[in-house]
Amino acid sequence: MEVSPASDLQVRVGTTLSGENQPFSLDVEFAADSGFTMLFGASGSGKTTLLDCIAGLRTPNRGCITVGPMTLFDSDARVDVPPSRRGVGYLLQSLALFPHLNVQQNIRYGLADLSGAERDERAQQILDLFHIGHLAQRRPAELSGGERQRAALARTLVTQPRVLLLDEPLTALDALTKSQILDDLRVWNREHQVPILYVTHQREELFALGERVIAISSGRIVAQGSPHEVLQRPESESVAQLAGFENILAAGFVAAHREQGTMTCRIGNAPLTLEVPFTRIDQMRPLRIGIRAGDILVAMSHPEGLSARNIFPGTITSLQRRDVMMIARVNCGVDLEVHLTPGATESLQLKAGASVWLVVKTYSCQVMQGGKS
Amino acid sequence: MIVQALTLTLRLAVTVSLLLLVIGIPLAYWLAFSRQRWKFFVEAIVSLPIVLPPTVLGFYVLVAIGPLSPVGRWYQSITGHGLAFTFEGLVVGSVLYSLPFAVQPMETAFASVDRKLLDASALLGASAWRTFWRIILPLGLPGVLTGLVLSFAHTLGEFGVVLMIGGNIPGATRTISILIFDQVEALNYAAANRTALLLLAICFAVLATLYGLRGRTAWNVWGWK
Numbered sequence: 001m002e003v004s005p006a007s008d009l010q011v012r013v014g015t016t017l018s019g020e021n022q023p024f025s026l027d028v029e030f031a032a033d034s035g036f037t038m039l040f041g042a043s044g045s046g047k048t049t050l051l052d053c054i055a056g057l058r059t060p061n062r063g064c065i066t067v068g069p070m071t072l073f074d075s076d077a078r079v080d081v082p083p084s085r086r087g088v089g090y091l092l093q094s095l096a097l098f099p100h101l102n103v104q105q106n107i108r109y110g111l112a113d114l115s116g117a118e119r120d121e122r123a124q125q126i127l128d129l130f131h132i133g134h135l136a137q138r139r140p141a142e143l144s145g146g147e148r149q150r151a152a153l154a155r156t157l158v159t160q161p162r163v164l165l166l167d168e169p170l171t172a173l174d175a176l177t178k179s180q181i182l183d184d185l186r187v188w189n190r191e192h193q194v195p196i197l198y199v200t201h202q203r204e205e206l207f208a209l210g211e212r213v214i215a216i217s218s219g220r221i222v223a224q225g226s227p228h229e230v231l232q233r234p235e236s237e238s239v240a241q242l243a244g245f246e247n248i249l250a251a252g253f254v255a256a257h258r259e260q261g262t263m264t265c266r267i268g269n270a271p272l273t274l275e276v277p278f279t280r281i282d283q284m285r286p287l288r289i290g291i292r293a294g295d296i297l298v299a300m301s302h303p304e305g306l307s308a309r310n311i312f313p314g315t316i317t318s319l320q321r322r323d324v325m326m327i328a329r330v331n332c333g334v335d336l337e338v339h340l341t342p343g344a345t346e347s348l349q350l351k352a353g354a355s356v357w358l359v360v361k362t363y364s365c366q367v368m369q370g371g372k373s
Numbered sequence: 374m375i376v377q378a379l380t381l382t383l384r385l386a387v388t389v390s391l392l393l394l395v396i397g398i399p400l401a402y403w404l405a406f407s408r409q410r411w412k413f414f415v416e417a418i419v420s421l422p423i424v425l426p427p428t429v430l431g432f433y434v435l436v437a438i439g440p441l442s443p444v445g446r447w448y449q450s451i452t453g454h455g456l457a458f459t460f461e462g463l464v465v466g467s468v469l470y471s472l473p474f475a476v477q478p479m480e481t482a483f484a485s486v487d488r489k490l491l492d493a494s495a496l497l498g499a500s501a502w503r504t505f506w507r508i509i510l511p512l513g514l515p516g517v518l519t520g521l522v523l524s525f526a527h528t529l530g531e532f533g534v535v536l537m538i539g540g541n542i543p544g545a546t547r548t549i550s551i552l553i554f555d556q557v558e559a560l561n562y563a564a565a566n567r568t569a570l571l572l573l574a575i576c577f578a579v580l581a582t583l584y585g586l587r588g589r590t591a592w593n594v595w596g597w598k
Contacts, residue, residue: 057492083495096493100511109507110497159497 008033009067009163009195013053015060017046017219026050026060026219034193036209040200040230041216047199048093050216051165054197055090056083067162067195089161091169095152097140103127103151104136110159126158130184146177153181157188164189164196171202182209203231228368231290245290245366246337253283262309262362265289270333275309276365290366293327293339297359300348310360319345319352326350330358375568377544378552382529385460385548389467390525393475396468397520401479402505420477422470431537434466438538458540463548466538467528475524482516483509515586522583526576 012029026046030037039047052058054065056072059080065073072081072088098106104123111119127133130150140148149169156164170178189196198209206213206227213230215223223230231245254264254273262275265287276289303311314332321327326345328338336358340350350356404416422430438456439445448456456462486509494504510517532550539546541555549572556565 055496057496083492084498084500088496090496092489092493092496094487094489096487096489098490098493098508109494109499112499112503155497 009054009065009197011050011054011063011065013050013060013063013065015049015053015058015062017049024219026053028216028219028221030214030221030224032195032197032212034195035189036196036198036211038198038200038206038209038213038227039216040203040206040213042201045216046219047216048167049219051090051167051197051199054163055088055165056081056086057090070162087159087162088165089156089159089163090165091152091156091167093167093169093171095148097148097152097155099140102137102139103132103143106140106151107155107158110155122158126154129188130154130181146173146181149173149177150181150184153185160192162194164194166196166198168199168201170205171200206231228288231368246293246339247291247296248368249289249291249334251287251289253281253287256283263367265367268334272312272333274360274365275362276367277362279367281367288368290368291336291360291364293337295360295364296336296338298328298330298338298340298344298348298350299357299359302357303359306359308359308361310358310362310365312358314356314358316350316352316354316356319350330356332358374543375549375552375564375571378547378549378568379571381460381544381546382548382550385463385467386525386528388464389471389528390475390521392464392468393471393524394517394521397472397475397479397524398510398517401476401483401520402509404476404480405483420473423473427470427531427533428537430470431466431534434462434469434534435538438462438465457538458542458546460539460545463535463539463546466534467531470531470534471524471527474527475520478516478519478523479513480516482513482519486512518586519583522579526579529576529579530572 009032011031014025014027016023016025024046026049028046028050039050041047049058053060053063054072060073060075062075063073064071064075067087070087071077071079072086073079098109101109104127107123107126108119111122114122124133127136130153132147132150132154135143135147135151140151143151153166153169170181173181185196198205200206211226213224213227214221215230231248249267251265251267251274254266256263256278258278261278263278263281265274265276266272267274267289274289281287297308299311302313312332314330314336316328317331317335318329319326321342324342326340326342328340328345328350330336330338338358348356400419404412404419435457436442437444438448440449440455440457445456456465490508490512491504494508499507530550531548532554535546535548535551536554539548539551541547541551547555549568553565553568553572556562556568
């Protein structure tokens with residue numbers, strides 16, 4: 001079997017979008033080697049637009065897109081290869097399986113150039129690889145969500161694209177189905193070695209898949225690197241917010257309690273320690289611990305009889321209202337951001353300078369360690 | 374007499390609806406997907422027969438195909454006879470008159486095919502031609518069927534255009550609706566009633582079949598393989 005040459009994807013794209021609220025511009029430049037590159041950002045950040053530009057469904061105002069030696073788009077040279085001849089596999093978020101064709105016909109659709117025998121062989125291979133041979137005669141309406149996802153992915157891959165674009169392909173699936181499909185995809189790419197751009201807004205997927213993450217916010221690349229690097233980088237506020245961790249704390253390993261399923265970590269230079277979930281880590285290297293501001297409880301006195309392992313005192317340094325949410329900053333050796341409802345703030349009569357107790361469940365602490373894990 | 378008129382009417386309706394299938398599908402496709410700025414212009418022209426009185430349309434068609442117009446002369450030079458007051462003339466008038474009834478349901482059906490499916494088709498390497506035959510036409514089939522049946526039924530019942538272009542020549546241009554008009558003018562109400570009832574029954578049967586079929590989805594009706 002012919003192995004496609006390793007081709008890397010180079011993208012430089014600038015275009016103006018007429019968004020729902022106000023127009024904003026997409027302006028990005030990056031390269032992607034074979035393997036997964038995660039495009040991470042909130043909805044409306046321009047991720048799907050970027051994929052549309054690469055696939056040729058949308059023409060950017062300016063820029064240049066190449067795959068290996070082939071130029072797909074170049075505004076200066078006036079090159080704009082139509083989507084049907086780009087050799088880009090693009091799994092749309094809606095999957096877009098043809099409703100009047102069965103799974104096999106859907107998969108054979110992209111193989112019109114091949115002879116009948118070759119087409120059958122290729123279709124059968126991909127049906128087997130994605131474990132959907134028994135569904136070949138079914139229409140999309142007769143498939144479950146996971147089966148539909150497999151069929152759509154198989155239909156995209158069977159054309160042997162030079163680049164694969166996946167727009168939140170597995171968002172709606174349960175964790176088990178998701179990981180099985182991803183395994184199949186990895187098997188496929190071990191042979192084909194193409195760049196895969198994987199759009200997501202779920203940080204769990206970054207950790208599960210990401211070899212490399214590009215974080216996008218309002219049409220700009222705000223950070224790139226390994227998932228841990230991108231999610232921890234404290235200077236990039238937008239990324240931390242995207243990641244859903246308002247609090248990302250530098251920490252050091254103190255002790256593991258395997259039986260109890262926890263580890264004790266020291267937070268920065270403060271006298272504070274946290275009980276966090278037992279995680280496989282390199283004990284000698286620094287850690288980061290992410291805590292979402294909405295996962296922290298506030299109590300006026302030391303609470304008793306709780307399952308939560310982390311209970312520590314602090315002082316409110318500021319209290320601000322943002323929309324329907326109160327944002328408190330609490331100093332407990334380190335600064336923590338805590339989100340409360342205005343109702344809770346009122347009933348506890350919280351104000352700046354008040355002494356409080358903070359309560360954090362062990363499982364609300366996300367342990368992260370940079371580099372390959 | 375009634376058999377002759379009925380045969381002629383059905384021949385006219387079948388010819389017109391088949392012609393409109395051939396003209397209507399590409400026209401509807403263009404209207405559904407073109408981004409030309411002057412598309413509205415064509416849309417307005419196609420819809421004109423809905424609002425125009427048939428006599429107006431018939432009058433202009435008659436002038437256009439008459440022996441004094443270039444079209445009429447050209448037709449006469451190749452066939453040896455004029456278009457006006459012939460069956461062919463009726464076909465021309467009826468095609469124009471029923472055009473919106475064929476094109477509009479087709480256009481709506483083509484335009485309502487999910488654009489994502491068209492994107493997916495292109496991304497899988499399909500040309501616009503292949504996308505049309507494999508995706509748009511099969512999924513728009515209910516609309517095509519509706520257009521076909523509506524133009525057939527509409528031609529069955531047309532009167533004004535036929536009267537203006539065709540006159541009242543038995544076997545050539547005397548359709549059922551003209552016959553009814555004749556019979557009423559001759560105060561032969563019993564005969565008019567029979568003829569009218571026949572036309573009513575045919576039109577009802579056609580429309581009932583259409584709406585009965587349309588209740589199901591296209592791919593169930595046609596058992597796509």
